[in-house]
Amino acid sequence: MKRAILLVFCLFSAFAWVKGQQADSTKVYKKKVLESTEVDLLMSLYNQDGVHSPVNGGIGTEKLVDGTPTIVVSMPLSEDDVLTIDAGLSAYTSASSSNINPFMSVASTLKSTNLFNTTGASRGGTTIITTTPGGGTTTTTTPSKPYGSPWIASTGASHADVNKAIHADFSHSSDSRNFIWGTNVAYSKEFDYRSYGFGGNLTGLFNEKNTEVGLKGSAYIDTWKPIYPTELREYMDYGSNFQSSGYFNGVTILNQSGVATTAYLPSQFKPWDSKGRNSYTASLFVSQIFSQKLQGALFFDLVSQQGMLSTPYQRVYFADKPNFYIGYPAFIPVYTTSDNKAVYQLADDIERLPKSRIKFPIGVRMNYYINETFVLRSYYRYYVDNWGISAHTVNFDLPVKLSPSFTFTPSYRFYMQSATNYFAPYEMHLSTEQYYTSDYDLSKFTSNQYSFAFNYTDIFTSLKVGSMGLKNVNVKYSHYSRSDGLDANIFSFGIKFVGDK
Amino acid sequence: MRKKIWTLLFGALLFGSCVSVKEYKKIYLNDADMKLSANQNERFENNFQVYREAASGANSGKTGGGCGCN
Numbered sequence: 001m002k003r004a005i006l007l008v009f010c011l012f013s014a015f016a017w018v019k020g021q022q023a024d025s026t027k028v029y030k031k032k033v034l035e036s037t038e039v040d041l042l043m044s045l046y047n048q049d050g051v052h053s054p055v056n057g058g059i060g061t062e063k064l065v066d067g068t069p070t071i072v073v074s075m076p077l078s079e080d081d082v083l084t085i086d087a088g089l090s091a092y093t094s095a096s097s098s099n100i101n102p103f104m105s106v107a108s109t110l111k112s113t114n115l116f117n118t119t120g121a122s123r124g125g126t127t128i129i130t131t132t133p134g135g136g137t138t139t140t141t142t143p144s145k146p147y148g149s150p151w152i153a154s155t156g157a158s159h160a161d162v163n164k165a166i167h168a169d170f171s172h173s174s175d176s177r178n179f180i181w182g183t184n185v186a187y188s189k190e191f192d193y194r195s196y197g198f199g200g201n202l203t204g205l206f207n208e209k210n211t212e213v214g215l216k217g218s219a220y221i222d223t224w225k226p227i228y229p230t231e232l233r234e235y236m237d238y239g240s241n242f243q244s245s246g247y248f249n250g251v252t253i254l255n256q257s258g259v260a261t262t263a264y265l266p267s268q269f270k271p272w273d274s275k276g277r278n279s280y281t282a283s284l285f286v287s288q289i290f291s292q293k294l295q296g297a298l299f300f301d302l303v304s305q306q307g308m309l310s311t312p313y314q315r316v317y318f319a320d321k322p323n324f325y326i327g328y329p330a331f332i333p334v335y336t337t338s339d340n341k342a343v344y345q346l347a348d349d350i351e352r353l354p355k356s357r358i359k360f361p362i363g364v365r366m367n368y369y370i371n372e373t374f375v376l377r378s379y380y381r382y383y384v385d386n387w388g389i390s391a392h393t394v395n396f397d398l399p400v401k402l403s404p405s406f407t408f409t410p411s412y413r414f415y416m417q418s419a420t421n422y423f424a425p426y427e428m429h430l431s432t433e434q435y436y437t438s439d440y441d442l443s444k445f446t447s448n449q450y451s452f453a454f455n456y457t458d459i460f461t462s463l464k465v466g467s468m469g470l471k472n473v474n475v476k477y478s479h480y481s482r483s484d485g486l487d488a489n490i491f492s493f494g495i496k497f498v499g500d501k
Numbered sequence: 502m503r504k505k506i507w508t509l510l511f512g513a514l515l516f517g518s519c520v521s522v523k524e525y526k527k528i529y530l531n532d533a534d535m536k537l538s539a540n541q542n543e544r545f546e547n548n549f550q551v552y553r554e555a556a557s558g559a560n561s562g563k564t565g566g567g568c569g570c571n
Binding site: 040042044046048066068072207208210281283287289290291292293295296297299300301303359361362363365367369375377379381385389391393397399407409415417420441442447449451453457474476478480486488490492494 | 520521522523524526527529530532533534535536537540541542544545546548549550552553554555556557558559560
């Protein structure tokens, strides 16, 4: 796969270079590819909630909030060359990933919620009167009782992180502007994940620029710093004595009946034997003008991923293994409902997925200029991979030009996918399976997305900020709803400045 | 069978309609809303869709890198 991508890329490079040299031998007046520096300031706010957290084995809150300030600067280096730098942050808080370590102490809960009616309770206290889901109370005596719930965000370090990313792209256009080649590098990092990327692209325009053919190759070399669920990490560190060592020393583990036991032993869990994840992509696109008002494009990608394609902190619970908990036994009967405020099930294992995945998406975009007021943009994608997933995506945008400067764009997107062969819901996998996950992102579902965008454009850039003029302002809101109960909202904002020529 | 029909249909559309539109007649095609790549403000949506859905790619965007696991 890698060799094939490399070979095709080299052949296309050689062809484009020769054609570029031929065209460049004639010196004529050239319009700059990019007349002046452009700066895009972008921002998005995203929130979601759902009931199938993969960290909790397919149940529990998926609440997540993410903010992504980004700046994109495009600079003309010469008449033919453009350098684009794209840098951004993605700062998030996630209830789901907070439950990598779901266990909290009574003391912290007393400060933050009214969950418990207590009589002298504390981290080292003795008697706790717990309000049960039915409205009654139970009295528990315990020397010290950490607890958690898949329906409540923990306060652990993993509840928040910042992803930092930077991407640089260089492109060169031939004198005729009919051949463009480019190269790019990328880097991103968050606490437990680091990614290096690089790639190149070639584009040729033919038939009086009515046909465009592009080829792109990229590679991402990623490394995990695997973080395992707390109970499995303790087992990894202390072996079969982990219940009398480290975090679990003195902590009571309960069985399904709520009785204290020492039988919990997640012997199926083995730490990862490697940490890398590599992604190689070959892309081909062909665009064609069909008439003065209609144009379309075809996109083909072939993606090969290798390495650790699962996520190390996503729990799996087996149907053929007994269940064990930490917390308050009164909540065990309602464990899978949001009435569960204070008991957490200990993992049998983490998800296991194959170390190779081939993805093959094909996309078609067709845009039609209806009249001076309406444009219809349409997109369809078919996706298939060797994990058993196939998917269809359809998207329509209808930009409405309210005036020469203002455009209002309603959009609708429909998506449907089948489940991977390795997916099963909470407590439905068997320990005899080779691969397993309870991540609903890989389950069968449909989703609908409705969007509204406002766009303001001033082609004269009359509003100046220093030496830059305001060219464009864009605001967009989207609501996303998935058939498994996940809902999301995303608000994005963009503003473009261009430098004086 | 359905795949073949779609392929034929698109092929016929693609190659049967390859008229050559002159530069000076591309005023509608050069409209900002007619461009064939995803809009700049779609990048954030594409980003979360890659995380929340199994399918990705074929949209002239990023197809790897970053874990997308939250």
